[in-house]
Every structure is written in structure tokens, then in C-alpha cells.
Amino acid sequence: MADPQHHLPGIADNTEPQREADARLELEAERIVEALVFASAQPVSEAYMAQRLPKGTDVNRIMQRLKGFYAGRGVNLLQVDDHWAFRTAADLSFVVQTDENEIKKLSRAALEVLAIIAYHQPVTRAEIEDIRGVQTSRGTLDVLMEAGWVRFRGRRRTPGRPVTIGTTRDFLDHFGLEEIRDLPGMEELKGAGLLAGRVPSNFQIPIPLGDDALEDDEDPITQLDLEELGLLTPRGEEAE
Secondary structure: OOOHHHHOOOHHHHHHHHHHHHHHHHHHHHHHHHHHHHOOOOOEEHHHHHOOOOOOOOHHHHHHHHHHHHOOOOEEEEEEOOEEEEEEOHHHHHHHOOOOOOOOOOOHHHHHHHHHHHHHOOEEHHHHHHHHOOOOOHHHHHHHHHOOOEEEEEEEOOOOOOEEEEEOHHHHHHOOOOOHHHOOOHHHHHHOOOOOOOOOOOOOOOOOOOOOOOOOOEEEOOHHHHHHOOOEOOOOOEOO
16 A cells, blocks of 8 residues: 555645644634733723734633633632723732722622622513512612612513613623623522521522623613613713
8 A cells, every 4th residue: 555645645644734823823812812811900891802813813712721721820810701801819809908998898688689689680660679578779780880789681571661770891801701791699509607597498590690691571672761770871972
């Protein structure tokens, strides 16, 4: 039988140089995305990084590899939806905390509302009040919106067209979640001591959806809606 090398001239000679060239391109791509994420205070989208890399680069594969590399280090590369950010390792957060950066503690009411929104979104104010059993003040929602953790999603196609509320990417980033489905379930909440005492047998932790896409019964927020909610002035400028 003829030697296959005779039918494929140059293969043996070109394979190793090609591999070395590919490795150099991969390393350069890693350096570029590291620099982009490191330089940004906010999570950086894969789409943004792809615009700055050679066409066809598999950004997610590169980021997943870097995520593994940084997993055991002082800073971790965290995925937030389709965005990425460097954050201090959770077990070292106490080392870098400062009084200036300490976030004001939320009231119990605000924590309850935030938990309801996170697990039941999209949810309306009336639905939040129905779950809590008490009225929810506008100030409580304002605190959560000022923190950047919740947002108005749309308007429910029901009488009165109530506004629906959901969490934001900043919420995921702050609590170290890749996606809303990573919220702790019942056993995890029990283990953390957050479900103390006797839990009713029919008690269930809902599986959060958290999809940015509007539900079938939601309409998008319009400029008129934003004006009505006090988020825009009648001229279309953001309210202070």
C-alpha cells in the first residue's frame, strides 16, 4: 500500500506551525477579552467583545475557559446572563469591604418585596400585596429601583393594565447569579437558616422564570407609560 504521506504533501510539515498560529490567536483573544472585562465596572456583553475580535471567534468558549482559570483565584470571572465581570472571590469579600462602599441595609419590607419579585416575576404590585398580605408603599419599590435591582417590564393585558415588575442584570450581578434560575430552592433556603420554624406541608418555592422576553399577557412599556409612571417628563426626558 502506498504511503499516505505521498498523497498529502506538506501535511506533516504544516500541522505544527498551524497549531502554533492558532494558539497565538487564541491567546491574543483571551488577552483582549480580559482587558475589556477588567476595564469595565459593569458586566460586559459577549456581543460587545465579539465586535472587537476576529469574525467567527467563539467568545463564549474563550470566556468559559477563562472562568475555569480564575475559579480558584482572588478574583473570579462571573457570567451574568450573556455578560461577564470580574468580581472578588466570595470568601474574600470581607477583606475589601469599606465603609464608603457599604450598601445601606434594606428594610424587612423591601427584602420581602425583592424576594417576591425575584421568584414570581413578572409580577404586579397588586400581586405582591396579595402574597405579602399587606399594602406595599411606593417608597419600598423606589428603594429597589434606585438600587437598580428591579425594573418595570411591561403592562399586563388585564383591566387597568397594571405594570409588571421584574429583576435586572444588576440584581444578578450583585448577588452573584448567572441567571435568575440560580436562586436558591427550598432545601438551600433551609440550610441557610432562611426558612426557620415549622414550614406548612403545602409550602412551595416557585421556580423563577426571569426571561427578559415579554409574556403572552404583557405589552411593552411605551413612552406614554413611562410618563405616566413618572420616569419621563412629557418631553421625553428622564425625570430627575
